Amino acid sequence: MNVKQSDIAAKLGISRVTVTKALQDSPDISTEMKVKVKQIAEEMDYIPNLTARHLTAKKTRTLGVILPDITNMYFSSIVRGMMEVAERESYHIILTVSREEKTKESENIFKLLSMNVDGLLVCQTLDTVEAEIFEKVKKRKKPLVFFGRPVGFSGYDSIGFDDFLAAEKLTEYLISKGKTKIAHISGDIKSDGGYRLDGFLSAMKKNKLEVNEDWIIKGKFFPEYGYEGFNKIFNAGTLPEVIFCGNGMIAQGVYDAIREKELKIPEDISVVAVDHKKFAEMLYPKLTYIDYPTRTLGCEAMKLIIQKIESKNKKNKIENIILDTFLIENDSLA
Template structure:
């Protein structure tokens, strides 16, 4: 089955006519014979041809503007990614319009509609926490509108993506805790429907299995990224009859209130419970104790995201640009919060 969008070149080849004839027929130009026009329209419907509406609108006057949609710019990861995206876009002669979803699916749809009205030439999107229906994003892909997803994505959406291997990164983080003497390791995860979080939980479980460790499902708890909910879920986890002696956190912004809750409960980090997290925010090095965290190459990820989008923006309407998934390398930055063996 063909996964790439149908172009007017495909229609022309099937009917053995020129691309320009197909283009004029689809636009209803009077010089095209009615039988030819009917054949073109009929085949276009059969093949589910979706014209690139943005390309048509901007044929005479390009805006050279990219729309970027992120969950929340108060998250360090997304603000840092935006800096990289904007820098790379400016170097290529494009400006950036930015919208935040505030983790709302409905607001994500509204953001796309507003950016379309602003005639952006393409989209860079990281899905919201609440997004579990992808029709609004898939519609962009069907219309051949240039689009790249990053960080948070859905495997079912056939577009270019820039991501990290979350499963492998979580495996490495969990194995690090095991090597530092932890036997009962918990995971403070994100929302249960979030693919990124589930991939990290899978890596955590794989590391436990490799080392012959078994913990119950109660050792994996889910939070919604808010401080209040994170504190509540942390206290639930640490109040188990046999509380974990190590915890993997879904992100640094979750780790900070979680570590606060542990301290309020009288737990020492890392002596009583070792902690490792994701994103390696700058403040992690200055936290007390300094937070071990998985670092992602944000600068390179932003540049790669723009590069993949530019490949689509620079292509002609008849060109099929292959979908690409770029998986970037991560690095575990070890600090005091996870070095439990060193303080025994």
């Protein structure tokens, strides 16, 4: 089949191990021999067999990543950050997707463990509530870092954003701009959507502002929920001054619904949301939003897991990192 080290050895009439060592630049081997071996390797188009190498080595320099959805730019942008750091540190990534299914998530974890990854980076599905499978990972002492979504249970390293604080910050800002009539269309309340809703409610309460029951819509992170959400609010009678959307996709649906009613953003009604730059800035008029720096998240998550891997023996405590988010003022707020 493929050219292997023993083929090179045979050609040169030397032992297999000499080839290994020569290719590794071991001090055991003379310079001339190294040159000879490398040249023949090149000529024969030798490509090392990682499978075999991994079997002897304890480390594979491979990391497993599990995403809920690859077409969501929030996640793909995180992965991009991860890849940058991984490359710099010469690790490689095996990317798997759970499609928001718990069973797929477990399968992926097993698959990645089977492949002897050095560590796991996981963004849980919205349905993940039991730590069971992750306990198994822990028992194997396999480094694991959760990223990008709030983790439902403690005892694990994680990195992400504080959805509650972000929503509170955005709400406070709206209030500081004199807005008092604010509606909220949330994403999945089981996860980040819920924390964002809570942050919104908390800020309203702190400022002793009333929250209209009809203006709290619990949805999911997709445009259609924004679209329907706005229509519900519209049909409820009085219109709020601002619609606070759980994320950019919801805002996109809200934009569509607002236009359908022939209302103007931001003249007739303002819209704000929480999301990351790449998506938020695609909408027109440009969204005023809290920016979640996803690429940075990816970079930091990768740095964290690598640090966990490379200091495996030393006991290092659990870290729960929260990254800063930024208020970006654009045109969707009057």
